[in-house]
Amino acid sequence: MLVGSLKTEYAVRPLGTDADRPRFSWVATAPGYGARQTAYQVQLTSGDTEVWDSGKVPSAQSFGIEYDGPPLTPRTRYHWTVRLWDADDRETPTASDWFETALRNEGFANAQWIGGTTDTAPLLRRAFTVDGDIQRARLYASGLGYADLRLNGQPVTDAVLDPGFTDYGRTVLYVTHDVTDLLQPGDNAVGAELGRGFFAMNTPNVWRWHQAPWTSEPRLLARLVIEYADGRVTEVGTDDQWRVIGGPTVSDSLYTGETYDARRALPGWDTAAFDDSAWSSATLVDAPAGRLRAQEHEPIRVVETVPPVAVDEVRPGVWIADFGRTTAGWARLRVTAGAGTTITLTYGETVANGNVIAVNGHVDGDRIQRDEYIAAGSGVEEWEPRFSYKGFRYVQIEGARPDVELRVVNSDVASVTAFTSSEPAYEQFEQAMRRTVLSNLHGIPTDTPFYEKNGWTGDAQVGAPTMLATLDLARLFGKWLGDIRDSQADSGQLPVIVPTSGWGFEELSPATEWPTVYPILLHELHRAYGDERLVREHWDSLTRYLNWELDRVEDGLSISVLGDWLPPGYSDGPAPEDRRLTATAYLCRALLAAAELGDLIGRPHDYRKAAAELADGINRAFLDRETGIYRSADDPDYRQTSNVVPLAFGIVPEELAERVAANLATDVEQRGFHLNTGCLGVGLLLPVLTAYGYGEAATKVALQRSYPSWGYWFEQGADTMWEMWEADSRSRNHYFQGTVVQWILENVAGLRNLGAGWERIVVRPDARGATTSASVRTTTIRGRVTLSWRQVSRVFALEVHVPVGMTAEVHVPSDSPTDVAAVPQSLAGEATYADGYTSYTVGAGIWNFTSRTA
Structure with missing residues (x-):
């Protein structure tokens, strides 16, 4: 038996962690049959000093192994070694790796938050001297909303749109960068250009991001620590000795795009030789209210660069570039044009009447997803935006004809699954869902990269099993659970989008099916990664939320204003059935998930009793026992979701389950093997049909090519999952209707995880x-x-x-x-x-x- 794939806090060699007790994991491999790990030993050292030795621990556990030694020192690299014993007590060769602590309780020392009053995105810089052989240098920085960090004319990182988006009133993330190789003997300069992001949003929008409690002008906090070979340590921190000026990025907004005036560019501004005497002194500004924490989830990166498949001149001076795929990111241009020439790039998912469609009724103004580049006239010029991403397939180009290429941008999470099938549609669906999910991962799981960029809780609720089956989301989902906790009101209520500016507590709320993502996602993460620490950390907030939900139950039922959102024929919103059915069912499911989690960590609860009472309430209000059909007075016809949800969640009385399932299969057949579900029912329909012996009917629904179906989308030219079943679907990159992929992996391929970290x-x-x-x-x-x-x-x-x-x-x-x-x-x-x-x-x-x- 061998040991490998070592990770600390789910990451390979994390450069900066603030965890008090980092967790270690590994993978044991062996040829033959029946190999078992029976014991492990973990040892931790710093330099030549032994810090902790677990001793030989009789256990088959290979993940979630917590460090249990003395407090870790800030800004320190630790090496750890693991060895295992097999069923015959044979010892494996050791395997080793390292991690580094971030600032921890030491914080940013004397560094202060700085900014400056500028009419464009601020440039901030500081010159300093290096006077010896450098052993190690780290830059710890938080630039809000985003920071493009530079050192001696070079980018500090390949991460973009950094640091991650949070509720800045509760949590502010900082990032650790290894800058050892960027420093040089003698004069040096460190700098940053700051973008607005959600922290400094100034574009009016319905979600009130421009009026969030934290809303303020961009600012920077940074601490550069230089360790010399002779033992000396020097630091450069942000203070009023830094210099500031307005830069060439005239405007930036996540919704409207960016304007960059290359005539205002200051070549070499981020180098030591640059003369900044005309710049102003940086201003000390107030710190955000949120607690500073090391960013430990994957950064957003440019993950692929793609040329267009076609560039057509649709009329004189107007070109449309087709990149052949629907995605998230931006375009990079290369152009030669006269000084002052404005080149506009308008991004959209569709084209109509010779124009790229870029309309968003939720955002003020007529400029949506549009970048503007004003040429300097200096020969060949290259540019790409840095502070906004877009959802698009097409780019409309006006003003001049540059060369353009697609920059695909998303959280750099690892793919964990590969799927093949003799049925091309199944492969097509799996690949489309993967692309759709990735397009909606930008530090949080979003709904659409074009319209909202919001963390809708219901979308992640229904999508989580499929998302976890295809991607490594231990770190990103763990971070987002922290965002959920940060968003919680004193009453225990959770909003329908996370993070939130305050929107979503009253608007489109209450909607039980959405914030019940909290216990259900915790449960899914335990299934995928066996993570008990997350459960313990969130238990108190979780119980406050569930108590809030239970307190508002009326006549045994929960109230919701959303329900089975966007079924066929209802492209303006929820399905016509009584939404109390799905609301109560999802609360029931959430309580049962919480009951399992509470048992896991030894916390007393009565959630199973409460869930049973809710199930009784559903059956009293909606179950016609004579016919075996769940219905409400609001139903215009038989509603598949109203029947599949009780079956999926174990709410149907045992003696009636087969009959309810038979009625469901009959309705599917009578509709010509079409679904009639919105985002809540769509991921449950095929698994439930299959579980009750109607796998053939499920297959016919899955492979349907006429409306409404996934195949219908692809007949219309789709390459990603859509928001609505209709051909004129508003969003073409929306994963919550694409959960057929869970059925493909679990029932067609046939692999199902029964939980506790794939035990x-x-x-x-x-x-x-x-x-x-x-x-x-x-x-x-x-x-x-x-x-x-x-x-x-x-x-x-x-x-x-x-x-x-x-x-x-x-x-x-x-x-x-x-x-x-x-x-x-x-x-x-x-x-x-x-x-x-x-x-x-x-x-x-x-x-x-x-x-x-x-």
Whole structure:
């Protein structure tokens, strides 16, 4: 057995953590079958000094191992080593890695927040001297809303739109940068250009970001610490000795875009040789109210650069560049033009009548997603925006014809899953959903990169299982849970968008199905990563929220103004059914999730009792026991979501479940195998149909090509998931209707995580209709799981790779257990024939099964 994939706080070699007790994780690998970790030892050193030794700990745990030594020192690199023991008490070779602490309780020392009164985005700089051999240098900085940091004419980082967006009244993030190689002997200069972001938003909008409690002008806090080889330490902190001037970025807004006047550019402003005597002294400004914390989630980066697939001149002097994909980011231009020439770039997801459509009724003014570059006339000029991102496929170019290329921009989270199938539509859906989710990850999970850029809680609620199945979101979702806690009102209420300016407590609220993301996402993160610390950290806030929800229950039901948002035919808002049904069902589900979490950390609660009472309330109010249908007086017809949600959440009385499911399948068939769900029901419909034996109907819905369906979108030219089922969908990059991918991974490929950090999985490809093969490869916190199956005539072949520390329950399609051949040959079916499957329970190893009569 070997040990590898070492991480600290879910990250490989984090450069700056403020965690008091960092957690370690690793992955054990071994050939053959049945390998087990039985013990581990973790040792921590700083330089030549041993700081902590866990000793040999009898345990199979390979993640969430907390440091348990003396307090860690700020700004210090620590090395840690792990060794394991297997089932035969054989010791593995050691593996080592490192992490660095950030400022911790030391803070920013004498550095102060600075700014300056400028009419454009401020440039701030400070010259200083280096007088020796540098051993190490770190720049700790928070620029609000965003900071483009420079040192000696070079960018400090490849991160963009940094630091991450938070409720600045509660939390302000700072970032640690290794700048050792950017310093030089003698004269040096450090600088920053500041963008507005959400901190200094000045574009009026319906969500009132321009009136948030923290709203102020851009500002900077920075501390540069230089350690010399001879032991000396010098520092450069932000203070009134810094210099400031208005720079060439004339305006910037996340909604309207940027204007950059290259004639105002100051070449070399970020170098030591630049003369800043004409600049003003920086002004000391008030610190934001939020507590400073090290940023530990993945930064936003330019992750890909793509040329256009076409650039057409639609009329004289107007070109439209088509990048062939719907995404989030911006365009980079390269142009030669006369001084003062203004080149405009208007971004949009659609084109109509020879114009890119860039309209947003939620934001004041007629300028939406538009960048302007005013040329200096200095030859070949290159530029790209730095303080706003856009959602788009097309860019309309006016003023001059530059070369343009797409810069794809999102939080740089790792992909953990690869999927293939003989059915092209399934691969198409999975890839489109992945692109859609990534387009909506910019420090928080958003709804749309074009219109809102808001962290709608309901979107993340329904999308989280699919998102976690495809991407590593331990750090980003962990950060966003902190944003949820920060947004909580004294009453315990949560808003429908997080972070919030204060909007969403009354507007489109209460809407139980949205903020119940809090307990449900905590539960999903425990399933994916086994994270108990998050549960403990959020428990008190979570219970305050659930108490607020329970206190407003009326006649056994919860009230919601949103419900099953945007079903077919209702593109203006919620579905027509009584929204108390879904509201109460989601509260019931949230309470059961909280009950499991409370049991996990040993906190007393009565959530199961409250959930049972709510389930009774739903059944009394909406269940017609004679027909086996959930309905309300508001329903214009049979509503799939009203019936699939109670089935999915275990609310239907056991004796009626089969009948309710049969009615659901009948409705699907009567609609020509079409769905009739909005964002709440869409991700539940196919799994529920499959679970109750209607996998063929689920497959027909999934592969439908006419309205309403996913296939219909792609018939209309979609390459991402849309907000609405209609062909004129407002947003073309919206993941909450794309959760069919969860069913594809769990039922078509057949891989399901049963929780506690992938401790147990079920392999059961029970939606194989219209498909002859599928495979899924997933990197979990315990290691890589690989599943592939192929059907050739009446022979079904299945291979499952199970990592150390995981147990798999494998269901092989067969007419009887004797029709299955397994490798190793001694493996016997551990369950009797039922539902056309033979069941096996296996541990670590690569397992092959062949069924001759599937």
